[in-house]
Amino acid sequence: xxxxxxxxxxxxxxxSARARRYAKVGTRVAGxxxxxxxxxxxxxxxxxxxxxxxxxxxxGGLKGPIMKVAxxxxxxxxxxxxxxxxxxxxxxxxxxxxxxxxxxxxxxAELGPDWQSKFKSFEHxxxxxxxxxxxxxxTALDGSALACKLQYPDMQSAVEADLSQLQLLxxxxxxxxxxxxxxxxxxxIGARLREELDYAREAKHVALYAAMLKDEPSIRVPRVWxxxxxxxxLTMEWMEGSKMLAHKDDSLAIRNKLATAMFTAWxxxxxxxxxxxxxxxxxxxxxxxxxxxxxxxxNLLDYGCIxxxxxxxxxxxxxxxxxxxxxxxxxxxxxYETWGFKRLNKPLIEALNIWARFIYGPLLDDRVRTIAxxxxxxxxxxxxxFQVHQALKKLGPVQVPREFVxxxxxxxxxxxxxxxxAAELNFYRLFNEAIENFxxxxxxxxxxNALGAVxxxxxxxx
Numbered sequence: 001x002x003x004x005x006x007x008x009x010x011x012x013x014x015x016s017a018r019a020r021r022y023a024k025v026g027t028r029v030a031g032x033x034x035x036x037x038x039x040x041x042x043x044x045x046x047x048x049x050x051x052x053x054x055x056x057x058x059x060g061g062l063k064g065p066i067m068k069v070a071x072x073x074x075x076x077x078x079x080x081x082x083x084x085x086x087x088x089x090x091x092x093x094x095x096x097x098x099x100x101x102x103x104x105x106x107x108x109a110e111l112g113p114d115w116q117s118k119f120k121s122f123e124h125x126x127x128x129x130x131x132x133x134x135x136x137x138x139t140a141l142d143g144s145a146l147a148c149k150l151q152y153p154d155m156q157s158a159v160e161a162d163l164s165q166l167q168l169l170x171x172x173x174x175x176x177x178x179x180x181x182x183x184x185x186x187x188x189i190g191a192r193l194r195e196e197l198d199y200a201r202e203a204k205h206v207a208l209y210a211a212m213l214k215d216e217p218s219i220r221v222p223r224v225w226x227x228x229x230x231x232x233x234l235t236m237e238w239m240e241g242s243k244m245l246a247h248k249d250d251s252l253a254i255r256n257k258l259a260t261a262m263f264t265a266w267x268x269x270x271x272x273x274x275x276x277x278x279x280x281x282x283x284x285x286x287x288x289x290x291x292x293x294x295x296x297x298x299n300l301l302d303y304g305c306i307x308x309x310x311x312x313x314x315x316x317x318x319x320x321x322x323x324x325x326x327x328x329x330x331x332x333x334x335x336y337e338t339w340g341f342k343r344l345n346k347p348l349i350e351a352l353n354i355w356a357r358f359i360y361g362p363l364l365d366d367r368v369r370t371i372a373x374x375x376x377x378x379x380x381x382x383x384x385x386f387q388v389h390q391a392l393k394k395l396g397p398v399q400v401p402r403e404f405v406x407x408x409x410x411x412x413x414x415x416x417x418x419x420x421x422a423a424e425l426n427f428y429r430l431f432n433e434a435i436e437n438f439x440x441x442x443x444x445x446x447x448x449n450a451l452g453a454v455x456x457x458x459x460x461x462x
Contacts, residue, residue: 145238181399188402196304205303218261218297241286259423278406279305280413311444340401351391358384362427371418
């Protein structure tokens, strides 16, 4: 990694910057909280749809991490009510790209005043702009195509201010629907978002995935350029590819090939090393072609939201699967205990099993099928989510263990990719290949060796 020059005053995590951000976000979120509170005080039935729209409207004018937090909440099951998730899903990051003068100052801070001499070319306009930074295309001195991911200034201040408001978002839910204790969700989201600010860590994530998937020709991981990277600048190989959705009308054979590559890219690192990509949405992948111009596999593009699990947690995932497959109730209970669920009793276990059978359903079914198996994509999981929520309202509040948050989110995101591709696979056989001869001790050994080789430590709280 290149050694960055000290940040300018405007880029430091100043109290004044955080205070301004806190006030701006807090005012808008608190306004929605007050609206909900007044409805309860007056004895009115909460207008969940209207409140959800009000929250989306309040957040829609903001930029930066709070937008990422809102989108995370929309994709984590039961983090917010369905009406809120629907509105938050519509939000798009509106962070404006930095202008060229700003980019030059930021690049100088990361690579030094002579930074332009380190590239053959560097495009002034970003190829993409997101919540935490933007990507510029560039060319290395040897002619290699590069993607330079540059973090916006003041992101640490913005993240800390916005995370402090996350509890207000959760308090809105608690005021009218206390079935789920979201305290651990907030801790987990905060830990992952702080990790996403550390581009040096993300570079290590890339190296980790390159090592884990080195024998998978259908999955490509970009090369990192350490001499052109820092804690807030990540320079990687530019990977040419088409969007995943551009292939939804391809032949079934192609769609199945892409879906199998996605399955492998997600389940193989998890089952063998205890590592998952916590954000498997369509924008984080592209499709590369073979020499004949046909789709051959997937490029993995983003490595910010990576979760490294304790090996015993992975063991719980396998135990729950085998317990459901064999009807072994004791093994099912052991899995939930391993994950950290408290106050387990028969009604709670039955409620948790509704969701577990939905998530594991395709993996328990030894036949070729689509992920939804005849259920309309728009209805996929709705019935089960409603049943679980109704049960938890009677039993709650139920605290969701923090490790469970991104595991569940990633499983839903992966399922959405399979839905879009309308793939027809034997998910049972794919999964059983992934967990063949599974042993927690072997996962622990592989994880220790793999993390040590790239200089990584486990995720916060692992």
